[in-house]
Amino acid sequence: MNKESSINYEQILLKDPLFTEYILNDVDRMELLNLLFYADDKDAYNNLKIIDSYCTICKKHTTFNSEDSSQIDQQELSDLLMSAGMYSGFPGDERKITLIEELEKKCIFIRKFNCPRKPNDSAHSQIFVFRVIGTTMIKIGQHPTLADLSKEGLKKYRKLNDEIYSELNRAVGLSTHGIGIGSFVYLRRIIEKHIVYPAIKELVADGKLTNEQISKSDFKEKIKLAKDKLPAFLVENGKIYSVLSKGIHELDEDECKGYFPILRTAIEIVLDEQIDKKERAKKNKLISDQLNKIN
Numbered sequence: 001m002n003k004e005s006s007i008n009y010e011q012i013l014l015k016d017p018l019f020t021e022y023i024l025n026d027v028d029r030m031e032l033l034n035l036l037f038y039a040d041d042k043d044a045y046n047n048l049k050i051i052d053s054y055c056t057i058c059k060k061h062t063t064f065n066s067e068d069s070s071q072i073d074q075q076e077l078s079d080l081l082m083s084a085g086m087y088s089g090f091p092g093d094e095r096k097i098t099l100i101e102e103l104e105k106k107c108i109f110i111r112k113f114n115c116p117r118k119p120n121d122s123a124h125s126q127i128f129v130f131r132v133i134g135t136t137m138i139k140i141g142q143h144p145t146l147a148d149l150s151k152e153g154l155k156k157y158r159k160l161n162d163e164i165y166s167e168l169n170r171a172v173g174l175s176t177h178g179i180g181i182g183s184f185v186y187l188r189r190i191i192e193k194h195i196v197y198p199a200i201k202e203l204v205a206d207g208k209l210t211n212e213q214i215s216k217s218d219f220k221e222k223i224k225l226a227k228d229k230l231p232a233f234l235v236e237n238g239k240i241y242s243v244l245s246k247g248i249h250e251l252d253e254d255e256c257k258g259y260f261p262i263l264r265t266a267i268e269i270v271l272d273e274q275i276d277k278k279e280r281a282k283k284n285k286l287i288s289d290q291l292n293k294i295n
């Protein structure tokens with residue numbers, strides 16, 4: 001038998017967008033059962049007991065506790081465990097019934113995790129829904145949405161401006177709904193409209209660049225021309241812009257979806273650098289104003 005591959009619960013529940021498909025043939029069967037079912041009093045079914053997430057009602061990061069799976073009884077769980085461990089044949093039929101076929105019959109799986117601050121208030125709960133078709137599992141539902149969960153981390157970009165925040169939010173929102181190329185458009189806008197063009201405008205206003213130089217250069221060259229005014233991470237990693245650009249013109253949906261997390265993080269690093277710069281300038285001005293007041 002082939003070696004069974006391990007399941008990354010956190011990735012599936014809290015990172016992968018809706019409608020991500022997982023081929024079940026080679027996954028670790030016990031881990032799969034633990035993703036789909038939870039029974040606190042059964043050792044075989046209580047591996048995925050907690051998740052660390054953000055409660056959108058409490059507005060706090062917290063550790064959520066799993067509720068017992070309600071759509072299955074003890075006997076059914078034991079039967080599944082049997083299926084996970086062995087194949088059983090139909091008499092007169094060579095067909096083998098596997099665990100995956102049992103799961104396909106059950107079709108829909110719901111996991112519910114409760115907020116420890118309000119365990120009996122469902123409004124605080126995080127809910128995940130999966131469907132099994134053939135040998136594929138699909139994440140078909142999640143609430144609160146991944147976009148709601150990641151909004152909190154994006155709020156700090158309001159310090160730069162509301163437009164950056166809302167465009168980054170939109171990029172993340174599209175990506176969490178499985179839209180790859182569309183999410184790239186917003187990431188590219190952030191780099192072009194909010195980072196590079198303002199820097200170029202300043203350089204032209206200061207007489208350090210001419211409009212002619214600008215109009216002759218493509219975007220990559222513009223980044224070079226404005227390098228002293230731009231976040232170092234962007235200048236050092238020209239790939240950020242070239243992949244975004246390639247994504248819009250050449251990559252397919254799945255490639256864009258696959259590259260989104262790394263590009264999003266790269267852009268957050270660029271934006272973090274902008275925030276640091278802005279805050280440093282503010283602090284420097286404050287202190288130098290105070291120094292000037294000393295006689």
Ligand SMILES: [Zn+2]
Nearest residue numbers: 055058115124
């Ligand atoms: Zn809560």
